[in-house]
Structures are given as C-alpha cells and as structure tokens.
Amino acid sequence: MTDPSLFSVVAGSAEPIYRQLVAQVRRCVAGGQLKAGDELPSVRELAQALSVNPMTVSKAFGLLEAEGLVTRRRGLAMVIAEQHRRAQPTADRIDLLRPTLERAAQEVQQLQLPAAQAVALFKTILNEQGRE
Amino acid sequence: MTMSTNDTCLDLRGLKLAFGTQRVLDGLDWSLPAGRVVGLLGRNGAGKTTLIEALLGLREPDAGTALLFGQPSQALPDDVRARIGYVPQRSDLFEWLTADQLLAYFRSFYPRWNTAKVDGLMSRWDIARDKPVGKLSGGQQQRLSIIRALAHEPDLLVLDEPVASLDPAGRREFLAELVEQVVDRHTAVVFSTHILSDLERVAVDVAFLTGGRIALHAPLDELLESSVRLGGAPADIERFVKQYRLHPLSRDARAPVIARGIDAAVMPPATPAVSVDAVTLEELFLALTA
Numbered sequence: 001m002t003d004p005s006l007f008s009v010v011a012g013s014a015e016p017i018y019r020q021l022v023a024q025v026r027r028c029v030a031g032g033q034l035k036a037g038d039e040l041p042s043v044r045e046l047a048q049a050l051s052v053n054p055m056t057v058s059k060a061f062g063l064l065e066a067e068g069l070v071t072r073r074r075g076l077a078m079v080i081a082e083q084h085r086r087a088q089p090t091a092d093r094i095d096l097l098r099p100t101l102e103r104a105a106q107e108v109q110q111l112q113l114p115a116a117q118a119v120a121l122f123k124t125i126l127n128e129q130g131r132e
Numbered sequence: 133m134t135m136s137t138n139d140t141c142l143d144l145r146g147l148k149l150a151f152g153t154q155r156v157l158d159g160l161d162w163s164l165p166a167g168r169v170v171g172l173l174g175r176n177g178a179g180k181t182t183l184i185e186a187l188l189g190l191r192e193p194d195a196g197t198a199l200l201f202g203q204p205s206q207a208l209p210d211d212v213r214a215r216i217g218y219v220p221q222r223s224d225l226f227e228w229l230t231a232d233q234l235l236a237y238f239r240s241f242y243p244r245w246n247t248a249k250v251d252g253l254m255s256r257w258d259i260a261r262d263k264p265v266g267k268l269s270g271g272q273q274q275r276l277s278i279i280r281a282l283a284h285e286p287d288l289l290v291l292d293e294p295v296a297s298l299d300p301a302g303r304r305e306f307l308a309e310l311v312e313q314v315v316d317r318h319t320a321v322v323f324s325t326h327i328l329s330d331l332e333r334v335a336v337d338v339a340f341l342t343g344g345r346i347a348l349h350a351p352l353d354e355l356l357e358s359s360v361r362l363g364g365a366p367a368d369i370e371r372f373v374k375q376y377r378l379h380p381l382s383r384d385a386r387a388p389v390i391a392r393g394i395d396a397a398v399m400p401p402a403t404p405a406v407s408v409d410a411v412t413l414e415e416l417f418l419a420l421t422a
Contacts, residue, residue: 011329014410
C-alpha cells in the first residue's frame with residue numbers, strides 16, 4: 001500500500017484540503033509515482049496520518065473516482081485505475097506545473113526581482129529537495 | 133453506537149441572554165446534525181463561551197430554548213447527559229484531588245468509561261497520576277480535562293478553546309485524538325478556537341458568531357470555493373457584485389470586499405477593472421466577524 005507520508009496538507013490556504021489531496025494524487029499519477037493497481041491508504045489511515053476529518057478525505061477520494069483516476073476495489077480500498085500504467089508524456093506534466101509557476105512569476109514581478117535570480121533560486125530549491 | 137431518534141444533536145431557538153444592558157445572545161438560532169464537526173468562530177468577547185454554557189444548560193438564557201438530543205439542556209435526563217463531553221476554557225477540575233482520584237470520581241457518574249483509552253492517553257500525554265491536579269502545569273490540566281471529556285465516549289463533544297495552553301506538538305496530538313474519535317465513533321464536535329489552522333483540519337462546517345447571532349453556518353470547503361476577494365474602484369466593484377449576484381460578506385467599508393457567489397462552480401472572471409482572488413479562512417473570519 002502507498003505510504004500515507006506521500007501526502008501532505010497545509011492549512012491557511014485558499015485551496016480546500018480535499019482539493020490539495022486530489023491535486024497531489026493527480027500529480028503522482030502523472031509522474032508515474034503512483035501506477036495502475038497501487039492501493040491508496042484507507043480513508044481512516046489517511047485521516048489519522050494527516051489529522052484531518054475523514055469526511056474531507058472521503059470527499060477527495062470521491063472526486064478522484066469520478067475523474068477516473070482511481071477505482072474502488074472490493075473491501076473499499078481505492079486503487080489507481082487500470083489505464084494509468086505509466087507516467088504521462090513530459091509535455092503534459094509541464095502543463096500541470098504551469099499554473100503554479102505562473103503564480104510564482106507574478107510574485108517575482110511584484111517583487112521586481114531579476115529573472116536570472118529567480119531562476120537561480122528555483123534551481124537551488126530543486127537541488128535541496130532532490131537531496132532529501 | 134446508540135442512534136438518536138432524531139438526527140439533530142443540538143438545536144437552539146431564539147436564545148437571548150444579556151449581562152446587564154449588554155446583549156450577548158440576541159435571538160440566536162443554531163442547529164447541528166449528529167456526527168458533524170463544526171468550528172465556532174468569533175472575535176474576543178463575541179460570546180462564544182456564553183453560547184457554549186447556554187447550550188449545555190450551565191447558564192439559563194433570558195429567552196429561547198436549547199435542546200440537546202431533543203431534550204431541554206436545563207433539565208437533561210442522565211442518559212442524555214452521559215452522551216455529552218465538555219472541555220471548558222478554564223479548567224474546572226478539583227485541584228486538591230490527584231489525577232487518579234479525579235478520574236475515579238468522574239467515572240462514578242457515567243454508565244460507560246473507556247479505561248483503556250484513559251490509561252493510554254494518561255501515559256502517552258505523560259500526566260502524573262498521583263500529583264494533586266493543582267500542581268500540574270496549565271497544559272497538563274488541559275490535557276487531563278480533555279481525557280475526562282473523552283473517557284465516557286460522548287456522542288457530542290463541546291470544546292471551548294481546548295488547546296489554548298498546549299504547544300504545537302500538544303495541539304497536534306490533541307487533533308490526532310479528535311480525529312480518532314470522529315473516525316471511530318462519528319462524534320459530533322463543537323470546537324471553539326482562535327487557531328484557524330487546527331480548525332481547518334478537523335472541522336467540516338464553520339459557524340460565525342457575531343452580533344449575538346450565528347451570522348453564517350456553512351461547510352468550510354463550500355465557503356472557501358464560493359467566496360472571492362474583489363479589488364478595484366468601489367463603483368466598479370459594486371457593478372461587478374450586482375452583475376454576478378454576489379453577496380458581500382464584509383460590512384466594514386474600509387476592509388477588502390469579500391463576496392460570496394451563489395454557485396461555487398461558477399467563479400466570476402476578473403475584468404480589467406476588478407480583480408478576483410481566492411480567499412482563506414482567515415480572510416473570511418475577518419470579514420464575517422467585523
């Protein structure tokens with residue numbers, strides 16, 4: 001089963017917690033970290049691991065099911081759906097990243113930072129996270 | 133779990149309560165379905181504690197009715213009283229008793245008492261069993277108060293600033309325990325706190341107390357998704373609000389305009405004159421409790 005620590009939520013965001021969970025599963029499936037047949041943690045496990053209301057986790061799972069990303073297996077476990085056997089093409093994954101970077105670019109603009117420095121910072125952060 | 137014959141665990145109608153000339157509750161209506169977790173939000177002095185005490189029957193209202201599981205809170209039968217757990221803002225524990233004596237005392241009032249849970253929490257939260265309660269730190273007393281409220285496995289848990297004396301690690305442990313209750317027992321929870329990040333994790337609904345009434349009670353997700361912050365010239369904003377039939381939530385003219393749409397699925401698009409941004413719970417809190 002997928003380790004619940006693959007997921008995380010932040011409070012204080014304009015993005016509701018269930019949407020954060022949906023977006024994380026979407027990205028992990030697109031990147032091939034979660035593949036067809038991989039089992040998600042149960043509602044109970046994920047609610048406990050993240051200290052969030054189980055109804056919030058159920059809502060996220062329901063949405064993922066409606067999107068066809070996961071299917072409900074007997075015994076209620078949610079598994080990644082059959083068609084997601086491999087990572088999506090790079091171009092599609094880039095498209096998923098674009099909105100986040102657009103927001104960051106807007107902040108760079110507001111802060112009046114030189115583009116080269118913003119890009120350098122992004123590279124540094126990527127390296128830091130890669131090492132973890 | 134024993135299911136109530138009706139699905140409402142809390143029902144308040146026309147509650148009025150004044151201290152001298154100060155009207156704290158002013159015709160307040162509020163109800164909560166069984167098994168729901170609601171965050172009760174309001175500024176300091178808005179009357180959250182008074183409301184909680186009135187709904188529990190600890191304070192007699194000047195007018196109106198308060199029902200818990202269909203029974204008047206002022207005269208609760210023992211079997212209904214046993215279904216309610218309460219963590220008051222200020223510890224109401226008997227300070228001269230040791231933690232063990234205190235728990236033994238409360239145990240005698242309840243038909244059900246989860247000894248395994250109590251023992252587990254006492255050791256996990258590291259509470260000295262043989263020290264007088266008055267000698268425990270504020271955080272430890274608050275933890276003990278939480279254990280006392282959970283021990284008889286209530287169907288409705290009422291928490292008045294339960295984590296005020298706890299550090300972030302203690303708050304996280306408390307939230308985990310609360311989630312456990314909700315997962316295992318579908319406990320309904322009324323949770324009053326100023327720590328919005330805690331609330332966001334566990335509350336499905338939020339209710340805003342202002343002007344002696346519940347100004348709004350809505351699912352938190354829905355509220356976040358249907359509300360926007362508008363920026364621009366007042367006249368442009370006014371036109372925009374009319375065009376998309378938004379309800380302005382903020383009453384303070386100097387504050388940013390936070391408005392709520394009819395349908396969360398149709399967020400109005402920004403125009404060159406009016407910016408439209410998503411809002412956080414903190415912004416909603418400031419707008420709705422102004």
